[in-house]
Amino acid sequence: MKIYDSKTAPNPRRVRIFLAEKGIQVPYVEVDIAKAQNRSEEFRQKNPLGTLPVLELDDGTHIAETVAICRYFEESHPEPRLMGVDARDKALVEMWQRRMELELFIPIAQVFRNGHPFFKGRIPQVPEWGEVNRKAAEARMAWLDEILGSQRFVAGDRFTIADITALCGIDFGKVSNIRIAPEQKNLTRWHEEVSSRPSAKA
Numbered sequence: 001m002k003i004y005d006s007k008t009a010p011n012p013r014r015v016r017i018f019l020a021e022k023g024i025q026v027p028y029v030e031v032d033i034a035k036a037q038n039r040s041e042e043f044r045q046k047n048p049l050g051t052l053p054v055l056e057l058d059d060g061t062h063i064a065e066t067v068a069i070c071r072y073f074e075e076s077h078p079e080p081r082l083m084g085v086d087a088r089d090k091a092l093v094e095m096w097q098r099r100m101e102l103e104l105f106i107p108i109a110q111v112f113r114n115g116h117p118f119f120k121g122r123i124p125q126v127p128e129w130g131e132v133n134r135k136a137a138e139a140r141m142a143w144l145d146e147i148l149g150s151q152r153f154v155a156g157d158r159f160t161i162a163d164i165t166a167l168c169g170i171d172f173g174k175v176s177n178i179r180i181a182p183e184q185k186n187l188t189r190w191h192e193e194v195s196s197r198p199s200a201k202a
């Protein structure tokens with residue numbers, strides 16, 4: 001088993017944090033996005049979309065998509081539970097995970113993809129679309145600040161995959177100058193707490 005990884009990219013970091021929380025060690029193979037190794041014919045045999053991360057099982061199966069990889073390890077190594085404990089909790093964690101991904105992480109990634117010189121010539125860029133997403137991401141961070149005024153973590157009183165997605169998204173925002181506002185005290189408190197977990201360094 002191995003994981004095709006990129007130390008600088010936010011989706012692979014989500015998987016590394018998830019595995020660190022569970023105490024699972026899997027060999028990582030670094031794929032150089034800057035050199036477009038992920039777009040090579042060889043890599044596309046593993047994931048036709050050319051994106052990271054990708055989990056390779058010992059039987060040769062390739063599993064792409066961050067949450068699908070996390071699901072694999074949640075099932076194979078259930079403790080500690082990061083995707084919910086019973087029907088109600090699993091549904092709530094999924095609700096928050098999807099909100100963090102669709103409403104926060106993806107808009108932040110879109111700011112980078114549409115506005116940063118790194119992607120110039122690699123993908124069609126629409127800078128105005130990047131700025132629309134910046135506004136959306138900032139609005140979602142303000143909303144998250146409110147949510148975290150009444151609960152310790154994104155999905156309630158336990159650390160879950162929803163926190164991992166939000167943390168990796170918000171940290172990745174720095175490269176596009178998206179930052180937690182000083183007045184967002186709840187978001188700041190949460191960010192300090194989740195960033196201080198050893199897994200955040202994974």
Ligand SMILES: N[C@@H](CCC(=O)N[C@@H](CS)C(=O)NCC(=O)O)C(=O)O
Pocket residue numbers: 009010011012033038050051052053064065066067
């Ligand atoms: N939906 C995918 C998104 C994966 C993705 O976009 N990965 C980025 C790194 S964070 C990537 O491989 N980018 C390289 C590229 O687009 O060339 C997931 O959840 O894993």
